[in-house]
Amino acid sequence: MRTKVAVLTALIALTVAAPAQAGAATTALPAVSMEAVLKAAQIDPRRADSTQTPGAHDGVLLVEQALNAKGLLDPKYVDGYFGTTTITAYSQYQKSLGYTGIDASGLPGKTSLEKLGASRFTVTAVISAGSHVTYHGVTLNARTKAMLVAAEGLLGSQVGLTQGSYNPGGVDASAGTHDGGGAFDVSVAGLSAAARTNIAKNLRKVGFAAWVRTPSQGDWGYHVHAIALSDPDLSSGAQHQAGDYYLGYNGLADHGADDGPAVTPKLTWEEYQRG
Known part of the structure; x- marks a missing residue:
């Protein structure tokens, strides 16, 4: 009787151990x-x-x-x-x-x-642009809208937008940066230089590459141009501007030094949310 019990116990132990051993042999993907x-x-x-x-x-x-x-x-x-x-x-x-x-x-x-x-x-660490939405009269994606709402919260006021995202064939001077997601222009008509800079600074804080554009830089009036860093829907032009921002450039064809307000560190929206 003792021998039979010992054999049964051993068989049960092997049955329980086998799945664990098989699982241990499975290599997780990186x-x-x-x-x-x-x-x-x-x-x-x-x-x-x-x-x-x-x-x-x-x-x-x-x-x-x-x-x-x-x-x-x-x-x-x-x-x-x-x-x-x-x-x-x-x-x-x-x-x-x-x-x-x-x-x-x-x-x-x-x-x-x-x-x-x-x-x-x-x-x-998946990043999603989200659905297309209308905000302040222009088309953005859900991620960009959330970022802009956060920046407006820091500003304590809302901004006006003159151009949004997913706008192929829009303003020629934009060089295709608005063809995809993550891009918009802010109207700064009637604002002081300090107020324009403050808008760009708070946009940068939440994860935008943002610059105050001036008439001397191109065929446009004063406005703030913003690109949402790490938006997976960025056009090639916007992608280049995001990279230039990280590297300390102005995002223009002249590849000049960044002329925007200093914000350190340069955060993405996800990094900003993590605090």
Whole structure:
């Protein structure tokens, strides 16, 4: 009797242990932070050197390895630097999925990242532009509206908008920056220089690249131009302006020094929300 009991006990122990051992043998996929990869995709292509965006190397490397596996990126560019060559490769991947226009700009989005990472990596820290909404008479996306509402809260007043997002073929002087999401212009008619600067400063605090544009800079009147950092719907032009902002430039064709109000550190909307 004791022998039978001992055998049964051993069999039960093996049955319980087997699933645990099988689970332990399963290797979890590495994670790619969409937030970090998006930041690198904005900044790295605008750098004059190959300095990598802090905190983005591991995720960018996984993305580049996946692009290489699909024959879209030469192995010598699989280095954790999301430069122009990687942007082009990612754009080609997006086009292979049937995307066009701003959806194939080379800026990673949630759906394309998840498809690229199938069986290779998972996607975390997802950023969504959200649905298109109307605010102050112009079209924005939900993320941009939330950011602007927060900035207006800091200002203690609302602003007027003269141009919004998703506006292809809009103002010629905008050079396509309003074709996608995350972009708008603020009317500053009748405001003092200090008031104009204060608007740009509070927009920067919540995650916008924002500058006071002047008539001497182009074919336009005084206004504040804003681009939502890390908006996955940014047009290529807006993407370049976001990168320039991080690197201390004015976002114009002359690639001049940033002439906007200093805000340190330069935060995205998600970073601002985390405090």
